[in-house]
Amino acid sequence: MKIVVAKTAGFCMGVRRAVDMVLDASNLSDQPIYTYGPLIHNPQVLQMLEEKNIFRIEKIPPKGTGIVLVRAHGVPSEDEKALKDAGFTVVDATCPRVVRVQVIISKFAKKGYSTIIIGDKKHPEVVGLLGHARGNGHAVTSVEQLAELPGFENAVVVAQTTQNTDFYGEIKNWCKTHAPHYKIFDTICGSTEKRQTEIRKLANSNDAVVVVGGKQSGNTKRLAQIASRAGKVSIHIEDASDIDYEKLSRVRSVAITAGASTPNWIITDTYRKIERHLKQKHPVKAFLFTIRDFLLKTNIMAAAGAGFLTYACSMLQGIPRDFNHALIAMLYVLSMQILNNLFTTKSDKYNHPQRARFYKKHRPYLWTLAVLSGAAGLYFSFITGILSFLILLVMSLLGLSYNLKIIPLISKKRKIARVKDLPGSKTILITIAWGTVTTLLPAIAIQSNLIEVAVVFIFATGLVFARTAFFDILAIQGDRITGKETLPILLGEKQSFNIIRYVLMFDICMLILTFFTHLLVDRAFLLALIPFLMLLLIKFFEKDSLISGAHQEFIIEFSFLAAGLLSAVI
Numbered sequence: 088m089k090i091v092v093a094k095t096a097g098f099c100m101g102v103r104r105a106v107d108m109v110l111d112a113s114n115l116s117d118q119p120i121y122t123y124g125p126l127i128h129n130p131q132v133l134q135m136l137e138e139k140n141i142f143r144i145e146k147i148p149p150k151g152t153g154i155v156l157v158r159a160h161g162v163p164s165e166d167e168k169a170l171k172d173a174g175f176t177v178v179d180a181t182c183p184r185v186v187r188v189q190v191i192i193s194k195f196a197k198k199g200y201s202t203i204i205i206g207d208k209k210h211p212e213v214v215g216l217l218g219h220a221r222g223n224g225h226a227v228t229s230v231e232q233l234a235e236l237p238g239f240e241n242a243v244v245v246a247q248t249t250q251n252t253d254f255y256g257e258i259k260n261w262c263k264t265h266a267p268h269y270k271i272f273d274t275i276c277g278s279t280e281k282r283q284t285e286i287r288k289l290a291n292s293n294d295a296v297v298v299v300g301g302k303q304s305g306n307t308k309r310l311a312q313i314a315s316r317a318g319k320v321s322i323h324i325e326d327a328s329d330i331d332y333e334k335l336s337r338v339r340s341v342a343i344t345a346g347a348s349t350p351n352w353i354i355t356d357t358y359r360k361i362e363r364h365l366k367q368k369h370p371v372k373a374f375l376f377t378i379r380d381f382l383l384k385t386n387i388m389a390a391a392g393a394g395f396l397t398y399a400c401s402m403l404q405g406i407p408r409d410f411n412h413a414l415i416a417m418l419y420v421l422s423m424q425i426l427n428n429l430f431t432t433k434s435d436k437y438n439h440p441q442r443a444r445f446y447k448k449h450r451p452y453l454w455t456l457a458v459l460s461g462a463a464g465l466y467f468s469f470i471t472g473i474l475s476f477l478i479l480l481v482m483s484l485l486g487l488s489y490n491l492k493i494i495p496l497i498s499k500k501r502k503i504a505r506v507k508d509l510p511g512s513k514t515i516l517i518t519i520a521w522g523t524v525t526t527l528l529p530a531i532a533i534q535s536n537l538i539e540v541a542v543v544f545i546f547a548t549g550l551v552f553a554r555t556a557f558f559d560i561l562a563i564q565g566d567r568i569t570g571k572e573t574l575p576i577l578l579g580e581k582q583s584f585n586i587i588r589y590v591l592m593f594d595i596c597m598l599i600l601t602f603f604t605h606l607l608v609d610r611a612f613l614l615a616l617i618p619f620l621m622l623l624l625i626k627f628f629e630k631d632s633l634i635s636g637a638h639q640e641f642i643i644e645f646s647f648l649a650a651g652l653l654s655a656v657i
């Protein structure tokens with residue numbers, strides 16, 4: 088059984104922008120935040136906003152205070168004016184592609200043209216568009232309705248941005264035959280077109296299509312229609328609890344897609360639940376996936392990666408590959424990662440729903456494991472030397488305090504009470520902590536050459552930075568919801584991918600250079616294969632999201648194991 092996730096599944100640019108704007112307003116302002124109508128058509132996102140005390144205004148009151156976000160679909164200009172007159176600060180989150188259609192309508196309405204909108208007159212976007220037509224707008228949903236309209240002397244024809252491209256093609260053909268003087272504009276958004284084209288292809292190459300998204304969401308409903316028209320099993324669900332497994336019982340491949348307003352965490356949860364259900368039929372696969380999930384959820388995979396990286400870093404420096412140091416790194420990383428996950432179940436609810444459930448269910452055991460592994464790491468470092476012990480102790484205390492409210496500083500815009508509230512702190516601190524346990528502690532024990540240590544430290548931190556920043560990109564939606572300011576949130580996904588690339592390329596060049604400068608052992612340059620491999624993988628994942636997040640995490644974590652294995656054989 089094969090499961091693929093459409094590359095185009097999930098938030099489109101306009102929805103992402105609107106959600107980011109409302110979350111930024113909520114995280115940065117002390118004023119009450121509202122949305123005018125539902126921000127987007129997705130019940131889980133609306134529930135999440137309510138949990139963050141962001142409520143809806145359905146009717147504009149005569150007086151009010153606070154910030155009101157105008158949704159991605161846009162609103163009639165008179166509503167925006169009424170909100171401002173009532174005393175609200177209006178933040179316009181209308182999607183730029185919807186604004187383009189509003190501008191076309193306004194421009195021609197001013198010249199006396201009638202406006203014909205191909206879309207549902209009750210849909211918020213169409214309501215907003217009609218508001219720009221100076222009272223001379225008409226919304227139709229079929230060729231028959233279009234034919235029933237009076238023949239206009241001058242008219243513009245536009246489509247709701249999420250309209251079905253095939254259907255709009257029929258409308259255009261009708262206009263060319265019956266009203267060739269009408270000005271027709273291609274206003275279906277590129278994101279909608281790509282989503283529909285992809286689902287047509289996926290429906291042809293798979294036995295079933297699962298469409299995830301709000302039942303009120305027009306673009307999601309259209310995706311489900313396209314899939315069922317292809318004659319395949321088509322299931323439209325709002326979340327994983329709606330899946331009818333009976334319908335999937337005889338299929339051999341499933342494609343999952345999602346509407347433009349469906350958040351990633353619902354798609355991920357759906358993928359994991361279908362995967363878990365289907366793998367029950369294949370015991371070997373089921374076993375392998377269970378092991379993969381267990382290693383990731385418990386952080387054993389990350390801890391093993393730290394141990395193997397320590398082994399590789401020792402080889403690079405030409406120092407004895409002492410199992411003790413690898414063990415200290417493993418125990419420290421295991422303890423800190425579990426503690427971090429125990430404190431972040433709130434954001435994991437969005438990023439890793441299954442991990443959040445796992446941590447909730449096994450909380451006492453995971454606390455015990457974190458404390459015992461932390462204590463064992465300290466014990467082994469004490470055996471190695473007092474300096475190693477003291478460094479690890481300080482790092483453990485720092486790691487422990489990361490999520491605790493200890494800093495009584497108040498910045499102008501937001502409270503910074505914990506180390507984790509410092510923008511970008513997670514990525515930077517994890518990178519430094521890993522670099523210290525994998526490189527500095529082994530080097531201190533035998534007092535290595537400083538330059539060698541510095542080069543290997545840069546190499547190790549480069550790999551860890553790429554890993555952590557990539558995972559932060561995968562978790563960007565949940566982190567933003569919970570107000571975390573990771574590097575991708577501060578810099579944006581594109582810029583973060585660029586930085587990851589530069590860091591890995593720097594690692595590669597630096598190791599190759601050591602071959603000519605004899606700065607490290609001669610074979611060191613061969614380890615440049617690891618950042619090269621990560622560079623290729625991350626580039627591939629960036630372009631192709633048909634692979635699940637769990638596979639991506641596992642493969643990236645495995646690169647660290649590969650570093651240790653490679654250093655053992657070269």
Ligand code: SF4
Nearest residue numbers: 099101182184248276
């Ligand atoms: S579907 Fe297109 S037009 Fe509509 S909100 Fe998304 S990006 Fe904007």
